[in-house]
Amino acid sequence: MREANGDVIVVGAGLIGLSIAFELAERGASVRVYDRGEPARAASWAGAGMLAPYTERITNEALLALCASSLQQYPHFVERIREASGIDPHLRLDGVFYAAFENEGLSTLQRHADQLRGRGIRCTMLDRASALAAEPWLGAALVGGLFKNEEGYVDNRRLGRALVAACEARKVRIEQSFSIEVECDARRVLGIRTDRGFNGARAVVNACGAWAAELRGVPPSCVPPIEPVKGQMIALNVPAGFVRRATWVPGAYLVPRDDGRLLVGATVESAGFEQRVTAEGIHELLHAALAAAPSLATFTMTETWAGLRPGTPDGLPFLGPAPLDGFFLATGHYRNGILLAPATARSIADAIENGESAALAPFGIARLALREPQDDTERRVEERITRS
Ligand SMILES: Cc1cc2nc3c(=O)[nH]c(=O)nc-3n(C[C@H](O)[C@H](O)[C@H](O)COP(=O)(O)OP(=O)(O)OC[C@H]3O[C@@H](n4cnc5c(N)ncnc54)[C@H](O)[C@@H]3O)c2cc1C
Structure with a gap:
């Protein structure tokens, strides 16, 4: 993978952000992860770790296919993390x-x-x-x-600890910062600004989980309506x-x-x-x-x-490039973020490497432009985003 100024920055150190960072680092990228809290502590710590796409009765075909593929990837994913970290996530x-x-x-x-x-x-x-x-x-x-x-199922708390250790073993820097703002020009992302200054990157990933709509600095078209x-x-x-x-x-x-x-x-x-x-x-x-x-x-x-x-308003995650060069979304996994960590990591890394990923086409933020808000919850989220 090409090295550039700061290479890739992932904002959010839940299982999603850490899995992406680990995948990218294993492919040779230089990666930094920023979180305002403790890594692997939020929803990724609170979840039950069920890996059960069929029990969940997912009705959307594209999501079901992604979940099924992620389930298949799990043994190899966990094995790589166990090898890098020395921690067994109990899959x-x-x-x-x-x-x-x-x-x-x-x-x-x-x-x-x-x-x-x-x-x-x-x-x-x-x-x-x-x-x-x-x-x-x-x-x-x-x-x-x-x-x-x-x-x-997997023990998601052990998986979180293992991923932090695996990322560190692959030279991913995990940093804490209470104030993070994305910087971009009219066309592309430039990096992020934290309380310690500016950090350039050729790609920035929003992996902020339930708080993803609050990440500051990007145009409204790049803000996912997460509730x-x-x-x-x-x-x-x-x-x-x-x-x-x-x-x-x-x-x-x-x-x-x-x-x-x-x-x-x-x-x-x-x-x-x-x-x-x-x-x-x-x-x-x-x-x-x-x-x-x-x-x-x-x-x-x-x-x-x-x-x-x-x-998310339609129950599908937001995954892949946003309409700002170099800015990617990896959020909105709702009840299946632990299950979807391997598939998300692989396809977001593909998208960053190649500029796109066919597997992610149904999960792009552009789909929002095609539909009207369905209910009060959606209208509330969209109003909140328009105001912020
Ligand atoms: C009770 C419960 C049970 C669940 N059970 C399952 C299950 O059995 N199976 C399953 O697959 N999924 C389950 N889930 C869902 C799963 O936990 C989530 O989908 C998944 O953890 C989301 O991961 P994430 O990394 O996107 O978010 P999180 O783990 O929430 O991480 C987001 C991170 O971003 C950071 N952050 C947010 N905003 C900013 C900012 N502006 N700047 C810097 N950092 C920021 C936060 O501090 C946090 O560390 C469950 C969830 C819950 C709550």
């Missing part, structure tokens, strides 16, 4: 179980299974006895479920192996970790940028988890937290 692709507690729910899962098989996705319907044999902690009201063989979508989660302390695989139940999902934590998530709330953990949020999660598995009631609740997903 587990041993399937995700979707439990049903009513016959109607089971019929819906059966239809979903038929669709998945039509696409060549491996999955198995389990009756009550086989489902309880697979996950004995589920409650007696279980009627069966759908097991999707290829999905799984934060709050998610609360809890962790229970359960004996290792108690829950064997990531499991969806009505109203919640449960994801085991190797250290004995069982994550239960997640609420979906429109609450602006506030990240309080609330009694109502915890109640919602515990109610869903205990209705599905009363056996969880005696375990200790060890942690509660909240994070902000980067939501």
Whole structure:
């Protein structure tokens, strides 16, 4: 890759920004990452780490294809990061179980299974006895479920730590700065200005997650209409192996970790940028988890937290070149940013290297010009951006 003044700057050190930086550095670019907070701490730390495009029931074909490709890339992606960092991110692709507690729910899962098989996705319907044999902690009201063989999860907090170390091992500089403004002329990006002065770059990437609409210094046509979508989660302390695989139940999902934590998530709330953990949020999660598995009631609740997903008006991320030479967007991954990290890193690096990436065409910001705002949320976001 060509070296130039400062080469590439990534703003935002979440899993998305760090994955892009790592990919570019492995291809030989000189990369700096700037964040106003602690790296790998925001949504990337708060998430559950589910790698489950089929369980998420993504309906947009282009997004589903990107998610499926990212899932395929995960083992190699994690292996490269483990090798560079010495930290194992605990990737587990041993399937995700979707439990049903009513016959109607089971019929819906059966239809979903038929669709998945039509696409060549491996999955198995389990009756009550086989489902309880697979996950004995589920409650007696279980009627069966759908097991999707290829999905799984990663420990996103370990992945974040590993990526920081992997980036440093590949000579990526990760810097903290509270004030960051992009500088550009009428045609192209020039670099960024921080509280310590100007830093030139031939390419700047906005990977600011839920705050991506607030990055200053670029023309309005380059500002993605991102809306934060709050998610609360809890962790229970359960004996290792108690829950064997990531499991969806009505109203919640449960994801085991190797250290004995069982994550239960997640609420979906429109609450602006506030990240309080609330009694109502915890109640919602515990109610869903205990209705599905009363056996969880005696375990200790060890942690509660909240994070902000980067939501977009049409549910698709903003990925690729913006209408300002050298300026790229990598944000708006909403519920699937951990899953989409490998595919995002690869295609954004391709776009920076070659000026474009065919895989990213459906995710360009230009698509906004083609549609009218759909609802009040979209109008609010667009007004906020026009004002800023
Ligand atoms: C509760 C919850 C559960 C989730 N579960 C899953 C899941 O199971 N699977 C999955 O794939 N995804 C999941 N997600 C979504 C996923 O976490 C996000 O899509 C992903 O982490 C977004 O990554 P990011 O790097 O874009 O953003 P973030 O991780 O939020 O990072 C953005 C970074 O940009 C920095 N920043 C922002 N503005 C500026 C600025 N102006 N200057 C400098 N730095 C700035 C921030 O400090 C932050 O470090 C979940 C999210 C939540 C909240």
